[in-house]
Amino acid sequence: MTTIMENLLNQPLVPWLSGAGPEGEIVLSSRIRLARNLRSQPFPGRASAAELGEIVAALQQVPADLGEADGHKYELAALDGLSPLARNVLVEKHIVSPSHITDPENRALIVRDDASVSIMVNEEDHLRLQCLEAGLNLGDALDKANAVDDIIEAKHDVAFMDTIGYLTACPTNIGTGLRASVMVHLPALVLTKQMGRMVAIATQLGLTVRGLYGEGSEAAGNVFQISNQVTLGRNEQDIVTSLNGVVKHIVDKERMARELLLNESPDLLADRVWRAYGVLRYAQSICANEALSLLSEVRLGIDLGVIDEVLPEVFTKLLVMTRPSFLQNLAGDTVLHQADSNKLRAKLIRSSLQKS
Known part of the structure; x- marks a missing residue:
């Protein structure tokens, strides 16, 4: 290749x-x-x-x-x-x-x-x-x-x-x-x-x-x-x-x-994005769609200044890295079953958030 x-x-x-x-x-x-x-x-x-x-x-x-x-x-x-x-x-x-x-x-x-x-x-x-x-x-x-x-x-x-x-x-x-x-x-x-x-x-x-x-x-x-x-x-x-x-x-x-979310319900917004961050930061297993949903909320928190310890490009990077085929490609010859894929996805997300 x-x-x-x-x-x-x-x-x-x-x-x-x-x-x-x-x-x-x-x-x-x-x-x-x-x-x-x-x-x-x-x-x-x-x-x-x-x-x-x-x-x-x-x-x-x-x-x-x-x-x-x-x-x-x-x-x-x-x-x-x-x-x-x-x-x-x-x-x-x-x-x-x-x-x-x-x-x-x-x-x-x-x-x-x-x-x-x-x-x-x-x-x-x-x-x-x-x-x-x-x-x-x-x-x-x-x-x-x-x-x-x-x-x-x-x-x-x-x-x-x-x-x-x-x-x-x-x-x-x-x-x-x-x-x-x-x-x-x-x-x-x-x-x-x-x-x-x-x-x-x-x-x-x-x-x-x-x-x-x-x-x-x-x-x-x-x-x-x-x-x-x-x-x-x-x-x-x-x-x-x-x-x-x-x-x-x-x-x-x-x-x-x-702006509406930030001005009218700042506490609810903050709670939502920090909960999403917490799950991603510590989850040991996570499926593809849940990961993208939570990453979306974290990116919203980053853009609005609610979360200031994660770089915005983490979202676009993980948009690709958390996909099933990309994960399997990373694993090489090791065949990933659903549970294995979910564990590897969670590990990559945790690592990416730590480095950010």
Whole structure:
């Protein structure tokens, strides 16, 4: 296994989950994803195994082309060359989608050394290119994505029509092929029971709100993904501007909800976050979802100054480290059963809080 893939699998904190960037205490990351297809081949859902293999083969030079342009190292990894555990770790780190690893044969991943650029090969489309930035930074993510797209399109003929735009497997992606999304931490809106109204507003504005791992997932740890639903008939800048405006509104509402909790029930808030800290600090066994829920409340306490002995980045670090596949990867050849996993998770949390 190469150094890039080893680092990607073993290091919990990637730059775009550092907690830095605009609105970083609430907006964890921003992502731009572009869907592209090679004109000469059928969409992955209709392609034969041989055709899927031809698509992977046609993209072998892409890592070198990208690296020459920006000075970073890129590599192409065949998914069926990775263990099932490694593939699940990539899902937990938001590098690939759950559907991309369902059938790994003739599917691949192109990834940059800092994981801020990755390309899923033969997911729903031939290319699912994504660029990530820390905080609310959709503009820089879009610039990076367009630069990568230009390099690829300079050497590969992609499916495009002047009257429609980019052709994609799913009709909702036709046009720009762009999905812009942000990952946000909204514990105060959840605690004050305003989250339902925020979801309704976002839906009315053509956005969708999903859980931690996107479509079909739950909002573990009060972390949500907000993204655009429609690409046809809208240009890239309109999509990004619209999402940016809605997210800023939600961020303002989250801040107001935090102030409400701090001003109207400071004792209850303090008791809640310190109880969460106490459980995490001393628990000998804890399941994944309970850990994320308590870590969310501790992070809220840190952001509001209730807890001053823990660094904010502990939350984003443990957001990855406490996931089941990442824990198993840390354990190496030792098979973790549920009880073992819960014990190791608690141990890592205790250690992280002590070091912080």
